[in-house]
Amino acid sequence: MEFKHKSVLLDETIEGLSIRPDGIYVDGTLGGAGHASEVCQRLSAKGRFIGIDQDQDAIIAASERLAAYEDRVTIIRSNYCYMVNELKNLGIQKVNGIVLDLGVSSYQLDNEERGFTYRVDAPLDMRMDQRQSRTAADIVNGYDEKELYRIIRDYGEDKFAKNIAKHIVAARAKAPIQTTGELTEIIRQSIPMKIQATGGHPAKRTFQAIRIELNRELDVLRESLDGMINLLDDGGRICIITFHSLEDRIVKTIFRKNENPCTCPPDFPVCVCGKESKGKVITRKPILPSAVEMEENPRSKSAKLRIFERRYKK
Ligand SMILES: C[S@@+](CC[C@H](N)C(=O)[O-])C[C@H]1O[C@@H](n2cnc3c(N)ncnc32)[C@H](O)[C@@H]1O
Secondary structure (H helix, E strand, C coil), X not given: CCCCCCCCCHHHHHHHHCCCCCCEEEECCCCCXXXXXXXXXXXXXXXXEEEEECCHHHHHHHHHHXXXXXXXXXXXXXXXXXXXXXXXXXXXXXXXXXEEECCCCHHHHHCHHHCCCCCCCCECCCCXXXXXCCCHHHHHHHCXXXXXXXXXXXXXXXXXXXXXXXXXXXXXXXXXXXXXXXXXXXHHHHCCHHHHHHCCCCXXXXXXXXXXXXXXXXXXXXXXXXXXXXXXXXXXXEEEEXXXXXXXXXXXXXXXXXXXXXXXXXXCCCCCCCCCCCEEECCCCCECCCHHHHHHCHHHHHCEXXXXXXXXXX
């Protein structure tokens, strides 16, 4: 299957990176190399680009797309949570820019075999990293009702989370739920017909919730962000595109904390905690896609771009 993915907030991200032709740039969510190829085009032979993705299909597609820049490109199959170590292995301690374009690519969603979509019947998989042993089926058949309710409510923001979790547990008591089609049918039965006729696809939110849980998307982001900010050289920027309100909240909170880490009570005349600012939040409000982009690429509708610039103490 051809790797198709339309990059979101492309111009805004490239402008936000403020690329130096001789700089070192990292994309932690390489995908089809849409953002990456724009970065590479702007680098001179002295520049360097490192692309990371945990998905083998993305690595193959990106390697082909970036072949023309092979003198300055290194592609690594890994989770971006290992970025600091992966770069250390290449002898790189500091970089000038980092991009994260979170979530799944359209290719992953559209590829029937990967089990991300409720549109076709396929094994319940949803792994971004095919080397991982746990799949969506393990969550659907293994989590207790309370845990299922929590993830569908929090990560899917589904009003019918309680009912969906109850129906899943009842259905799997008869036989394990093995396919996306079986799960979709169970979700349909958990949501009133009236709502199904008006809202989007009834399974959309639950599928999103299971995918986020399985791939530990929020935990990985939360655990990695400080380390990535520390990787930035003076003036270096990190640009992060999120698609979920909880992801965006994590980015906003950690950026703010790095700008102003002081933990002294507000009435202290001087700072005594000794925690120093790591830089500046460039986007007080997130950058959103234009009306034209949303029209051309509906997937971009929930996207938000936030940018942080590292500033060293002079
Ligand atoms: C939205 S796509 C990126 C698309 C890319 N920016 C482009 O324009 O072609 C997200 C990609 O990030 C990868 N990904 C998501 N989380 C990851 C993680 N924690 N570590 C490595 N790759 C990850 C997915 O496998 C997917 O290929």
